[in-house]
Amino acid sequence: MRVLISVDMEGIAGVSGTQDTLYGRPNYDRFRRLMTDETNLAVEAAFAAGADSVVVNDSHDGMRNVMYEVLDDRAELISGFNKPLCMMEGAQEADAVVCIGYHAWAGTAQAALDHTISGGQIHNWWLNDRLVGETQINAALAAHYGAPIVFVSGDDKLAEQVAGSLPGARTAVVKYAIDSMCVRSQPLSVVRRLLREGVEEAVRGHATVPVQRVVGPVTFRMEFKRSSHAEVACLLPMVRRVDGRTVEVTGADALEAWRLAFGAMRLGSTCDMG
Ligand SMILES: [Zn+2]
Numbered sequence: 001m002r003v004l005i006s007v008d009m010e011g012i013a014g015v016s017g018t019q020d021t022l023y024g025r026p027n028y029d030r031f032r033r034l035m036t037d038e039t040n041l042a043v044e045a046a047f048a049a050g051a052d053s054v055v056v057n058d059s060h061d062g063m064r065n066v067m068y069e070v071l072d073d074r075a076e077l078i079s080g081f082n083k084p085l086c087m088m089e090g091a092q093e094a095d096a097v098v099c100i101g102y103h104a105w106a107g108t109a110q111a112a113l114d115h116t117i118s119g120g121q122i123h124n125w126w127l128n129d130r131l132v133g134e135t136q137i138n139a140a141l142a143a144h145y146g147a148p149i150v151f152v153s154g155d156d157k158l159a160e161q162v163a164g165s166l167p168g169a170r171t172a173v174v175k176y177a178i179d180s181m182c183v184r185s186q187p188l189s190v191v192r193r194l195l196r197e198g199v200e201e202a203v204r205g206h207a208t209v210p211v212q213r214v215v216g217p218v219t220f221r222m223e224f225k226r227s228s229h230a231e232v233a234c235l236l237p238m239v240r241r242v243d244g245r246t247v248e249v250t251g252a253d254a255l256e257a258w259r260l261a262f263g264a265m266r267l268g269s270t271c272d273m274g
Contacts, residue, residue, distance in 0.1 A: 002053045003046040003203055004094035004147070005075075006087050006138065007039050009060035010103040010113035011154025013174035013191045017181040018113065023062060035060075036067045038100050038153070038174075038195055043072040045199035046098065055094070059087035060101070086117075086262065087134060088141040096206035097142045097149045098199055104157040104177075105133025111157035112177040117262075121269055123245065124223040128214070133158075136165050140214045140254040148209040151202035153195060155183065168209035170202040218257035221248040224268060233268035236260075 009021045012035045020031045039056055046054045057078040058066045064079050071077055083089040091097060104111035106122055116125045116133050125132055127140060135158070139149045151170045152162045159171040172194040175185040186194070202209075224230050227244040234240075238260055239247050249264055251257030 001051050001095045001203075001206070002055070002093055003051040003096050003098060004088075004090040004142075005039060005042050005046065005054060005056045005098045005100060006059045006090075007035060007042075007056060007066060008087065008099070008101040008103065008134070008154075009035050009065060010101065010115075011158060011174070012038055012101040013185045013188065015101075015112070016183045016185075021060065021113070023065075032065045032067060033070070035065055035101060036070050038191070039066055039075075040070075040072045041192060041195040042098050042100050042151075042199045043075045045196050046203050047074060049200045049203035051203060055090045057083075057087065057090045084259070085141055088138045091138075091142040091145050091147055094142070094145070094147045096203055096209075097138075097147050098203065099135060099138070099149055099152040100195070102135055102152050102154040102158055103133075104155065104161055105131065105136075108133075108157050108161070110177050110179060112155040112175065112180065112183050114157070114180055118265060118269065120272070121225055121229055121265065122222060123225050126219075126221040128219055129221075130165075132165070133161060135162055137220075137258070139166055139169075139212060140218070141258055143211045143213040144254045146211055146213075148206065148211045150206045150209045151199050153198070166212070170198055172198045214254045216253040216256075217250050218252075218254050219248055219250045220257050220261035221246060222261060222265060226271070228271035229265075229268035231268075232271040233264040235267060236264055239264045 153172040249260035
Protein backbone atom coordinates (compact mmCIF):
# COMPACT_ATOMS: atom_id res chain seq x y z
CA MET A 1 0.00 0.00 0.00
CA ARG A 2 1.36 3.38 -1.07
CA VAL A 3 0.50 6.50 0.92
CA LEU A 4 0.80 10.10 -0.21
CA ILE A 5 0.99 12.75 2.51
CA SER A 6 0.28 16.26 1.21
CA VAL A 7 1.38 18.90 3.71
CA ASP A 8 0.22 22.51 3.72
CA MET A 9 1.15 25.00 6.42
CA GLU A 10 -1.83 27.22 7.27
CA GLY A 11 -3.56 24.41 9.16
CA ILE A 12 -0.60 23.39 11.30
CA ALA A 13 -1.28 23.79 15.04
CA GLY A 14 0.20 27.02 16.38
CA VAL A 15 0.21 28.81 13.02
CA SER A 16 -1.90 31.92 13.46
CA GLY A 17 -1.09 34.32 10.65
CA THR A 18 0.50 34.81 7.25
CA GLN A 19 3.75 35.92 8.89
CA ASP A 20 4.19 32.44 10.34
CA THR A 21 4.08 30.82 6.90
CA LEU A 22 6.35 33.02 4.79
CA TYR A 23 9.95 32.14 4.07
CA GLY A 24 12.34 34.69 5.54
CA ARG A 25 10.02 36.04 8.23
CA PRO A 26 11.29 35.92 11.84
CA ASN A 27 9.07 33.06 13.04
CA TYR A 28 9.04 31.00 9.83
CA ASP A 29 11.70 28.52 11.00
CA ARG A 30 9.71 27.73 14.14
CA PHE A 31 6.62 26.86 12.14
CA ARG A 32 8.35 24.91 9.39
CA ARG A 33 9.76 22.77 12.19
CA LEU A 34 6.25 22.24 13.60
CA MET A 35 5.04 21.47 10.06
CA THR A 36 7.76 18.82 9.76
CA ASP A 37 6.88 17.44 13.20
CA GLU A 38 3.21 16.98 12.18
CA THR A 39 4.38 15.36 8.95
CA ASN A 40 6.53 12.91 10.89
CA LEU A 41 3.57 11.86 13.02
CA ALA A 42 1.63 11.09 9.84
CA VAL A 43 4.56 9.17 8.31
CA GLU A 44 4.98 7.10 11.46
CA ALA A 45 1.25 6.39 11.58
CA ALA A 46 1.09 5.41 7.90
CA PHE A 47 3.85 2.85 8.33
CA ALA A 48 2.23 1.57 11.52
CA ALA A 49 -0.96 1.04 9.49
CA GLY A 50 0.89 -1.14 7.00
CA ALA A 51 2.11 1.25 4.32
CA ASP A 52 4.84 -0.15 2.09
CA SER A 53 5.93 3.29 0.95
CA VAL A 54 5.21 6.89 1.98
CA VAL A 55 5.75 9.93 -0.21
CA VAL A 56 5.50 13.40 1.36
CA ASN A 57 4.52 16.22 -1.00
CA ASP A 58 5.40 19.68 0.31
CA SER A 59 2.29 21.65 -0.70
CA HIS A 60 2.76 25.14 0.72
CA ASP A 61 3.74 28.33 -1.12
CA GLY A 62 7.13 27.70 -2.79
CA MET A 63 6.83 24.07 -1.65
CA ARG A 64 10.24 23.99 0.00
CA ASN A 65 9.23 24.03 3.67
CA VAL A 66 9.40 20.50 5.06
CA MET A 67 12.85 19.92 6.56
CA TYR A 68 14.30 16.92 4.77
CA GLU A 69 17.04 16.45 7.34
CA VAL A 70 14.47 16.15 10.12
CA LEU A 71 11.87 14.16 8.14
CA ASP A 72 11.34 10.49 9.05
CA ASP A 73 14.05 8.78 7.01
CA ARG A 74 11.67 6.16 5.63
CA ALA A 75 9.70 8.76 3.63
CA GLU A 76 10.45 10.21 0.21
CA LEU A 77 10.00 13.97 -0.16
CA ILE A 78 8.71 15.95 -3.14
CA SER A 79 9.81 19.55 -2.75
CA GLY A 80 9.84 22.54 -5.07
CA PHE A 81 7.77 23.63 -8.01
CA ASN A 82 6.76 23.11 -10.96
CA LYS A 83 4.67 19.94 -10.63
CA PRO A 84 1.56 19.18 -12.68
CA LEU A 85 -0.73 18.05 -9.85
CA CYS A 86 0.50 20.75 -7.48
CA MET A 87 -0.63 19.74 -3.97
CA MET A 88 -1.60 16.28 -5.24
CA GLU A 89 1.67 15.45 -6.96
CA GLY A 90 2.35 11.82 -6.14
CA ALA A 91 -1.32 10.83 -6.27
CA GLN A 92 -0.57 9.21 -9.62
CA GLU A 93 0.95 6.33 -7.66
CA ALA A 94 -0.93 6.34 -4.38
CA ASP A 95 -3.54 4.08 -2.81
CA ALA A 96 -4.50 6.54 -0.06
CA VAL A 97 -3.95 10.25 0.52
CA VAL A 98 -3.45 12.03 3.85
CA CYS A 99 -3.70 15.84 4.05
CA ILE A 100 -1.91 17.61 6.91
CA GLY A 101 -2.04 21.33 7.74
CA TYR A 102 -4.92 22.10 5.37
CA HIS A 103 -7.32 25.07 5.59
CA ALA A 104 -10.85 26.12 4.69
CA TRP A 105 -11.78 27.59 1.31
CA ALA A 106 -11.53 31.28 0.47
CA GLY A 107 -14.17 33.40 2.15
CA THR A 108 -14.98 31.06 5.04
CA ALA A 109 -15.90 33.01 8.18
CA GLN A 110 -13.63 32.58 11.20
CA ALA A 111 -11.29 30.14 9.45
CA ALA A 112 -7.51 30.10 9.76
CA LEU A 113 -5.86 31.71 6.73
CA ASP A 114 -8.74 30.76 4.43
CA HIS A 115 -7.92 30.82 0.72
CA THR A 116 -8.15 28.63 -2.35
CA ILE A 117 -4.98 27.74 -4.30
CA SER A 118 -3.87 31.37 -4.63
CA GLY A 119 -4.67 33.84 -1.87
CA GLY A 120 -3.77 36.81 -4.04
CA GLN A 121 -5.78 35.74 -7.02
CA ILE A 122 -8.78 33.54 -6.28
CA HIS A 123 -11.95 34.87 -4.65
CA ASN A 124 -14.10 31.76 -5.24
CA TRP A 125 -13.67 28.41 -6.99
CA TRP A 126 -16.50 26.06 -8.03
CA LEU A 127 -16.44 22.45 -9.21
CA ASN A 128 -19.56 21.76 -11.27
CA ASP A 129 -21.44 24.61 -9.51
CA ARG A 130 -20.34 23.49 -6.02
CA LEU A 131 -18.21 25.95 -4.04
CA VAL A 132 -14.99 24.13 -3.20
CA GLY A 133 -11.57 24.56 -1.62
CA GLU A 134 -8.23 22.93 -2.06
CA THR A 135 -9.28 19.76 -0.22
CA GLN A 136 -12.23 19.15 -2.54
CA ILE A 137 -10.26 19.99 -5.71
CA ASN A 138 -7.48 17.68 -4.55
CA ALA A 139 -9.96 14.92 -3.74
CA ALA A 140 -11.22 15.06 -7.33
CA LEU A 141 -7.65 14.81 -8.64
CA ALA A 142 -6.73 11.94 -6.34
CA ALA A 143 -9.95 10.17 -7.30
CA HIS A 144 -8.99 10.48 -10.96
CA TYR A 145 -6.10 8.16 -10.11
CA GLY A 146 -8.27 5.92 -7.95
CA ALA A 147 -7.14 7.10 -4.50
CA PRO A 148 -9.36 8.52 -1.74
CA ILE A 149 -8.39 11.27 0.67
CA VAL A 150 -8.70 9.36 3.94
CA PHE A 151 -7.58 11.96 6.48
CA VAL A 152 -7.49 15.76 6.73
CA SER A 153 -6.12 17.91 9.59
CA GLY A 154 -6.49 21.62 10.18
CA ASP A 155 -8.93 23.91 11.98
CA ASP A 156 -12.57 23.37 12.97
CA LYS A 157 -14.04 25.12 9.88
CA LEU A 158 -12.01 22.92 7.55
CA ALA A 159 -13.29 19.85 9.40
CA GLU A 160 -16.89 21.01 8.88
CA GLN A 161 -16.30 21.44 5.15
CA VAL A 162 -14.65 18.03 4.84
CA ALA A 163 -17.52 16.39 6.72
CA GLY A 164 -19.94 17.91 4.23
CA SER A 165 -18.04 17.00 1.09
CA LEU A 166 -15.83 13.92 1.58
CA PRO A 167 -17.83 11.11 3.16
CA GLY A 168 -15.62 8.58 4.90
CA ALA A 169 -12.64 10.90 5.34
CA ARG A 170 -11.48 11.32 8.94
CA THR A 171 -10.58 14.73 10.29
CA ALA A 172 -8.47 16.07 13.14
CA VAL A 173 -9.16 19.52 14.58
CA VAL A 174 -5.74 20.68 15.77
CA LYS A 175 -6.92 24.26 16.39
CA TYR A 176 -10.05 26.40 16.54
CA ALA A 177 -10.17 29.56 14.47
CA ILE A 178 -11.32 32.77 16.12
CA ASP A 179 -10.51 34.84 13.05
CA SER A 180 -8.56 34.34 9.83
CA MET A 181 -5.49 35.55 11.74
CA CYS A 182 -6.23 34.25 15.25
CA VAL A 183 -6.52 30.68 16.50
CA ARG A 184 -6.83 28.70 19.70
CA SER A 185 -4.51 25.72 19.24
CA GLN A 186 -5.05 22.44 21.03
CA PRO A 187 -2.34 21.40 23.50
CA LEU A 188 0.56 19.85 21.59
CA SER A 189 0.07 16.58 23.43
CA VAL A 190 -3.49 16.42 22.06
CA VAL A 191 -2.38 17.39 18.55
CA ARG A 192 0.19 14.59 18.56
CA ARG A 193 -2.37 12.03 19.69
CA LEU A 194 -5.01 13.16 17.18
CA LEU A 195 -2.56 12.89 14.29
CA ARG A 196 -0.81 9.71 15.35
CA GLU A 197 -4.00 7.77 16.12
CA GLY A 198 -6.19 9.38 13.45
CA VAL A 199 -3.85 8.82 10.53
CA GLU A 200 -3.17 5.23 11.55
CA GLU A 201 -6.89 4.42 11.73
CA ALA A 202 -7.61 6.25 8.48
CA VAL A 203 -4.85 4.54 6.51
CA ARG A 204 -5.72 1.14 7.97
CA GLY A 205 -9.30 1.62 6.78
CA HIS A 206 -8.48 3.20 3.43
CA ALA A 207 -10.23 0.50 1.41
CA THR A 208 -13.57 1.42 2.99
CA VAL A 209 -13.38 5.13 2.03
CA PRO A 210 -15.26 5.84 -1.20
CA VAL A 211 -13.24 7.13 -4.14
CA GLN A 212 -15.29 10.06 -5.36
CA ARG A 213 -14.42 10.10 -9.01
CA VAL A 214 -16.14 13.08 -10.64
CA VAL A 215 -17.94 11.94 -13.78
CA GLY A 216 -17.01 14.10 -16.76
CA PRO A 217 -17.36 16.54 -18.29
CA VAL A 218 -15.99 18.56 -15.37
CA THR A 219 -16.30 22.34 -15.14
CA PHE A 220 -14.19 24.56 -12.90
CA ARG A 221 -15.39 28.13 -12.46
CA MET A 222 -13.01 30.65 -10.93
CA GLU A 223 -13.85 34.09 -9.65
CA PHE A 224 -10.62 36.07 -9.59
CA LYS A 225 -9.82 38.98 -7.31
CA ARG A 226 -9.42 41.36 -10.23
CA SER A 227 -10.95 41.63 -13.69
CA SER A 228 -7.42 41.80 -15.10
CA HIS A 229 -6.81 38.22 -13.94
CA ALA A 230 -9.83 37.09 -15.95
CA GLU A 231 -8.88 39.24 -18.92
CA VAL A 232 -5.44 37.66 -19.24
CA ALA A 233 -6.71 34.12 -18.49
CA CYS A 234 -9.08 34.51 -21.45
CA LEU A 235 -6.14 34.73 -23.84
CA LEU A 236 -6.57 30.95 -23.92
CA PRO A 237 -9.44 30.19 -26.30
CA MET A 238 -10.81 27.37 -24.12
CA VAL A 239 -11.39 29.79 -21.21
CA ARG A 240 -14.92 31.25 -21.16
CA ARG A 241 -15.69 34.63 -19.56
CA VAL A 242 -18.65 34.41 -17.18
CA ASP A 243 -18.51 37.98 -15.89
CA GLY A 244 -15.93 40.66 -15.21
CA ARG A 245 -13.91 38.64 -12.71
CA THR A 246 -15.14 35.11 -13.42
CA VAL A 247 -14.09 32.51 -15.98
CA GLU A 248 -14.79 28.83 -16.48
CA VAL A 249 -13.21 25.87 -18.20
CA THR A 250 -14.55 22.41 -19.01
CA GLY A 251 -12.52 19.23 -19.37
CA ALA A 252 -13.42 15.66 -20.26
CA ASP A 253 -12.47 14.63 -16.73
CA ALA A 254 -11.16 16.15 -13.48
CA LEU A 255 -7.54 16.00 -14.61
CA GLU A 256 -8.17 17.79 -17.89
CA ALA A 257 -10.35 20.41 -16.19
CA TRP A 258 -7.63 20.94 -13.57
CA ARG A 259 -4.95 21.40 -16.21
CA LEU A 260 -7.06 24.00 -17.99
CA ALA A 261 -7.99 25.80 -14.77
CA PHE A 262 -4.50 25.76 -13.28
CA GLY A 263 -3.03 26.93 -16.57
CA ALA A 264 -5.60 29.73 -16.87
CA MET A 265 -4.99 30.77 -13.27
CA ARG A 266 -1.25 30.88 -13.69
CA LEU A 267 -1.57 32.80 -16.93
CA GLY A 268 -3.99 35.23 -15.28
CA SER A 269 -1.47 35.86 -12.49
CA THR A 270 0.90 37.45 -14.98
CA CYS A 271 -1.33 40.56 -14.98
CA ASP A 272 -0.04 41.27 -11.46
CA MET A 273 3.33 41.99 -13.01
CA GLY A 274 1.88 44.84 -15.06
ZN1 LIG B 1 -0.41 26.88 2.10
